[in-house]
Each structure stands twice: as C-alpha cells, then as structure tokens.
Amino acid sequence: xxxxxxxxxxxxxxxxxxxxxxxxxxxxxxxxSPLVERLVKNGYELQQLPCPEMSHMGAxxxxxxxxxxxxxxxxxxxxNLAKGVVDxxxxxQDAGYDVVIVGxxxxxxxxxxxxxxxxxxxxxxxxAVHGGSDRRSGMGVWxxxxxxxxxxxxxxFPRATGVAMDAQDFxxxxxxxxxxxxxxxxxxxxx
Amino acid sequence: MIREDLRSxxxxxxxxxxxxxxxxLYGRRQAPPTDFVDVLMERGWGIMKMPPHVAKFESCERxxxxxxxxxxxxRKNGYDVVIAAxxxxPQQGVWLDxxxxxxxxxxxxxxxxxxxxxDASASDADALExxxxxxx
Numbered sequence: 001x002x003x004x005x006x007x008x009x010x011x012x013x014x015x016x017x018x019x020x021x022x023x024x025x026x027x028x029x030x031x032x033s034p035l036v037e038r039l040v041k042n043g044y045e046l047q048q049l050p051c052p053e054m055s056h057m058g059a060x061x062x063x064x065x066x067x068x069x070x071x072x073x074x075x076x077x078x079x080n081l082a083k084g085v086v087d088x089x090x091x092x093q094d095a096g097y098d099v100v101i102v103g104x105x106x107x108x109x110x111x112x113x114x115x116x117x118x119x120x121x122x123x124x125x126x127x128a129v130h131g132g133s134d135r136r137s138g139m140g141v142w143x144x145x146x147x148x149x150x151x152x153x154x155x156x157f158p159r160a161t162g163v164a165m166d167a168q169d170f171x172x173x174x175x176x177x178x179x180x181x182x183x184x185x186x187x188x189x190x191x
Numbered sequence: 192m193i194r195e196d197l198r199s200x201x202x203x204x205x206x207x208x209x210x211x212x213x214x215x216l217y218g219r220r221q222a223p224p225t226d227f228v229d230v231l232m233e234r235g236w237g238i239m240k241m242p243p244h245v246a247k248f249e250s251c252e253r254x255x256x257x258x259x260x261x262x263x264x265x266r267k268n269g270y271d272v273v274i275a276a277x278x279x280x281p282q283q284g285v286w287l288d289x290x291x292x293x294x295x296x297x298x299x300x301x302x303x304x305x306x307x308x309x310d311a312s313a314s315d316a317d318a319l320e321x322x323x324x325x326x327x
Contacts, residue, residue: 006215017237019270026198036232045211048240050253055257058264067252082251087250088242094213150295 007096009044010089011035012104013051015163020051022063027165034176035102035163042101042183047092049085050184052078052142053109055149062125065118065133066108069141071114078109086149099158100182102141106166108133113162135167199235201271203319204262204302206284207243208277209311216245217250220309227311235314240284248289255286259293262302265311273319274304275310302326 015035018026025075039046053061053069056077089099105111118133124178150157161182163175204229207214231238239258242251262272274281274290288302294301298316301321307315 008211017239019202019237020202021196021198023212024194026195026196028197029199029200030237031232033232041325044215046240047207047239050254050257051261054261054264059268059270081257084242084252084254088246091216091243091246091250097215142253 004043006095007044007100008047008092008097008101009039009102010085010158011050011102012037012049012107012110012162013049013054013078014104014110015102015165016046017053018046019050019059020054021059022053024063025166029171030164032165034172036081038164038176038179038183039076039102044183045097047088049101049142049146050081051110052081055081063132065116066111066140067117067119068121071094072095075140075145077173078142082149084140084147085146086153086155087098087148101143101158101160102114102167102179103140103160103162105162105164106170107140107162109140109142111138111166112143112160113137114164114167115140116166123132134166135165194240199237200269201321201323202262202265202273203231203236203241204241204258204272204274204285204290205231206275206277207240208280208281208309209275209307210238210240211243212309214243216243222310225310227307227315228289230313230316231288234320236319241290244280244282244284244286248286251286252289255276255289256293259290259297263294263297263299266299266302271323273302273322275315276300276304276306277311278306279309296298297325298305 014020104110105114116133
C-alpha cells in the first residue's frame with residue numbers, strides 16, 4: 001500500500017496573524033481558523049510566509065494599491081525574502097512533500113488570482129477615505145517576486161490559490177468551497 | 192465608512208515544531224499534535240511561526256531578521272508580543288539566539304519569553320497570558 005503523500009501549505013502571513021493587516025482589514029482576531037482547520041483536515045502541514053508590507057511599512061502603514069508597491073525597492077525587499085522561502089520550499093520538496101501556496105486574493109502584495117489597483121492614489125492620503133482600491137486579475141507584487149525566484153532557479157512555481165479576504169465582496173462560504181476544491185485537487189492550479 | 196477591524200493586537204511567536212510536530216523534517220523526534228496551537232487560535236492570538244529549527248541558518252537568517260523587525264514595530268505601536276520558547280529543542284525551536292542578536296543590533300529589548308515544552312498544551316497557553324499580565 002502506498003503511503004499518503006506528505007503535504008505542506010505555505011500560507012500568506014496574515015492568514016495566521018490578522019494583526020499584520022493594514023488598518024480596517026482584520027476580519028478576525030488572530031488566526032483565520034476556517035482556512036487552518038481545512039488545511040489540517042486535508043493533511044497539510046502549515047508554513048507561514050513573511051509579510052513584506054509589514055516589514056517594509058510597518059503596522060501603521062496607509063492603505064496602498066499595487067501600483068504604489070510596484071517599485072524596484074519594494075521588489076528587491078520581496079526578492080530578498082523570497083530567497084529564504086524558496087530554500088525552505090526546496091527543503092520540503094527534498095523531503096518528499098507536495099507544496100501548495102495559499103495567498104490573499106485582492107492584496108496588492110499577496111494576491112495570487114486577484115490583486116488591487118488604484119492608479120490615482122499617491123500623495124495626500126485622504127483620497128482613500130472616499131473609497132478603497134479596485135480589484136483586477138493578476139498577482140500581487142510579493143507573489144510575483146516569489147514566482148520569479150522559483151523561475152530563476154529553474155523550479156516550478158507550486159500550485160497556488162488565494163483566499164479573497166481583501167476583496168470588497170468577500171464571500172466566506174464561496175471562498176471555502178473553492179478552497180476545498182483546490183485542496184482536494186479537484187481544481188488544478190488556480191493561479 | 193470605517194470598517195470593523197477585529198485584530199486582537201497580540202502575537203505569539205511559536206516554533207515550527209509545535210505547529211507541525213509530526214513533520215517528516217523532525218525524523219525520530221516526530222510527535223503527535225497537542226492542543227496548544229488550537230487554544231492559541233481559540234483565544235485570538237495571532238501566530239508568528241518561525242522557520243523550522245532544523246533548516247539551514249543561511250536560509251532563515253533574513254526571515255528571522257524581518258520577523259524581529261515586525262515584532263519591534265508591533266510593540267512600538269502597543270501590540271502585545273510573547274515568545275513561546277521550547278525548552279527541549281535546539282535554539283528553543285524559535286531561533287532564539289538569532290532573534291536575540293537581531294534585538295541587540297536594533298538596541299531593543301526582547302519581549303517576554305515563556306519557556307514551554309515540545310508537548311505544550313492548554314496550560315502552556317495560560318502561561319503566555321500570565322506573561323502578558325506580568326509584563327504590563
């Protein structure tokens with residue numbers, strides 16, 4: 001009888017620590033338990049990605065759209081973090097693990113399928129008071145740099161999806177159905 | 192419209208081993224899961240999980256450094272932070288010496304460190320709460 005494959009999920013930092021969210025975006029106290037419970041139930045170990053927004057701009061950062069994070073300096077910061085992450089992913093793969101990534105859809109940094117956009121933001125910050133950023137398909141800057149690091153090492157970017165907690169129309173029930181499909185392999189690479 | 196923000200403003204720094212005690216990375220040290228992390232989740236702690244202590248330091252160095260930077264910033268802004276060091280693991284499972292070096296470089300004090308065992312349970316989660324009370 002063949003043993004069950006070992007599985008590990010690298011999850012966006014804030015899915016295990018909502019304190020890292022930009023103000024007004026924490027949807028629970030600490031750990032987003034619907035995700036963690038599903039991962040454990042499906043036999044996944046948990047790894048937590050760093051939050052480059054937190055380490056770049058801190059806990060009291062302003063809201064920002066992808067365009068504001070899309071700078072060479074921020075990308076360099078993300079790439080430095082990506083090197084350590086890809087080393088750890090490789091360590092898991094060498095130990096026989098199937099690796100998946102669960103990002104945060106709608107995020108300017110951690111989005112996998114969906115990111116944010118607001119080309120008019122910049123300068124005097126009160127513009128954000130009159131409405132949040134918009135959403136568009138595509139990866140956030142952090143996920144993109146992580147993917148580039150895999151590619152530059154000649155490695156395949158793991159199967160990835162995102163939980164759309166940063167989307168204005170976030171639907172928990174729908175998101176969990178999608179996640180279940182992804183985790184059980186019914187839905188191939190959502191990225 | 193101001194959106195409701197539900198963050199707890201408290202963070203527990205935990206070892207990979209207490210989150211993934213059955214990991215193949217731990218070879219013969221593998222252990223069954225305990226309720227420690229479940230209790231932290233139920234009580235609203237945010238978790239900052241450090242890289243596995245069995246990983247190469249060179250792979251983890253930058254990740255440890257940014258983790259400490261985040262923790263310094265959290266405390267500067269009034270968040271509570273406790274490090275749950277695992278007494279019977281190398282580097283206390285959380286890269287504690289490396290974290291201490293980062294704090295020293297930044298000239299910042301370490302947050303409270305609570306020593307738990309590798310089979311930590313709900314009572315160890317109580318100790319984290321106590322450490323916050325004592326530090327207040």
